[in-house]
Amino acid sequence: MTGSNLARRGFLFGAAGVGAGAVLAGCTSNEPAGSEQPQQAAAQGDNAEPGKQVTIGFSAPAADHGWMAAVTINAKQMAEQFSDVTLNATEGTNDVNQQIAQVESLINGGVDALVILPYDGKALTSVGRKAMDNGIPVVNVDRVFDTALAYRMWIGGDNYRMGVNAGYYIAQRLKDNNVSNPVIAEVAGLDSLPLTQERSQGFKDALNTEGFKVTRRVAAEFTPETGEQKTAQLLQAAPKIDALWNHDDDQGIGVMAAIENAGRDEFFMVGGAGSKNMMERIKADDSVIKATVLYSPSMASSAIAMARLIAQNKGMSDLAEHEVPASITTYSAVVTKENVDQYMDVGFDS
Incomplete structure (x- = not known):
């Protein structure tokens, strides 16, 4: 996935979708209409602007499958798009105990956020909770942990x-x-x-x-x-x-x-x-x-972008809410001859 393609990927990591057109929250008083300006929920600014420097830890299974290899590639390429992000990525493994040890090492290293695609969601739940209990927000990718206490946000396919x-x-x-x-x-x-x-x-x-x-x-x-x-x-x-x-x-x-x-x-x-x-x-x-x-591995790109915003205490620029959502489910679009060029940028090598 090229930098230009990543940069144009709309609401997840682009700038200012709602922008100046703030979302109206509606009148909150009993005054006659027009007597005062309605309360507004403002968009959350330009997410592309550099913020405080953050270190994001990343852990995923071994790249023994085209889709899984693309997960790690996408995560690394997304991190490179941000001057305020340092990515600390572990070597992919299908050994549950090794992945747990790698995540614990990231926790002990003092990362600002974690992005974890667990080889086994149930087995990695405890280390996800450990990170959260230590004040390190976790973005859980695809294979979900057993409890929401183990992650700040989940992103995955449908x-x-x-x-x-x-x-x-x-x-x-x-x-x-x-x-x-x-x-x-x-x-x-x-x-x-x-x-x-x-x-x-x-x-x-x-x-x-x-x-x-x-x-x-x-x-x-x-x-x-x-x-x-x-x-x-x-x-x-x-x-x-x-x-x-x-x-x-x-x-x-x-x-x-x-x-x-x-x-x-x-x-x-x-x-x-x-x-x-x-x-x-x-x-x-x-x-x-x-x-x-x-069922695109580009969800890993989005996970890095979301981890950055969470670590910087930012919301999403296209949403009025002040916080990044607790979950995002990607959409399974049907790619045909008529629209294939539109989706080629998220294709991965089998």
Whole structure:
């Protein structure tokens, strides 16, 4: 993600959306209208202006997946945009005990705020609480801690809405093509994870609303290898498919390989997360992949921006409230050939 793209990313870290047009809070007295100026809730100023110097600690799992690698890249690149931020990033790890030790080291080092994407939210809850109890605000990214006492703010994706938007897009495209009784397939991620269950439920609910249902379903493990293996099995079991949703674009590398190896092109496919690789294929429009539903690692960029504001006791420039919100849920936009250029800046390398 380039500096210019980061700089233009609107309300989360840009300047003055509400600006001089302050938000009216309404009259608070019983005086006749016009007898005095109404009380106003003013916008919180220009967040891009340098404030006090702050050190932000950052901890995330190992970059063994394109999406996770992009989380750390985005966090570091966002920190570089601010002259008043020093980022102290630990080495990514999938060892829970090691991540706990790394966060404790950041706490002991006296950082002004922490941004943590825990490998395991439950396991990292205690160290999040330790930071908060020591007066260090924590921005919890994506995998949520067990209690809100462990974080000042949570920011993450909307897994249920991801499935909903994939389902609505597929249903609308099938209706536009006058396809009746379609065979709709799903290549999920790890079924044991709540995020997979939420994505599948959203997908099912949206399709049901439109009078459709999931006909064929397999579950992979968010890797290209399992994506290829499970999709090959799916294709063998289903001689005809009309539409397919794959939960994860990293996994999608293997899904696409299985489809191409089988010589299948009678259906269209929707991906998940928003990798640059899939966006480029959507733009080229020369394969079955026609859309992807965002679950963008740019949430890590936003987390750094929010941690900076919290550490500087600032609010968000586009909001009248004096404090940064307690939670932000990112939106799972559907990226198609028609709008792909708009979202290419948040794409990540699978």
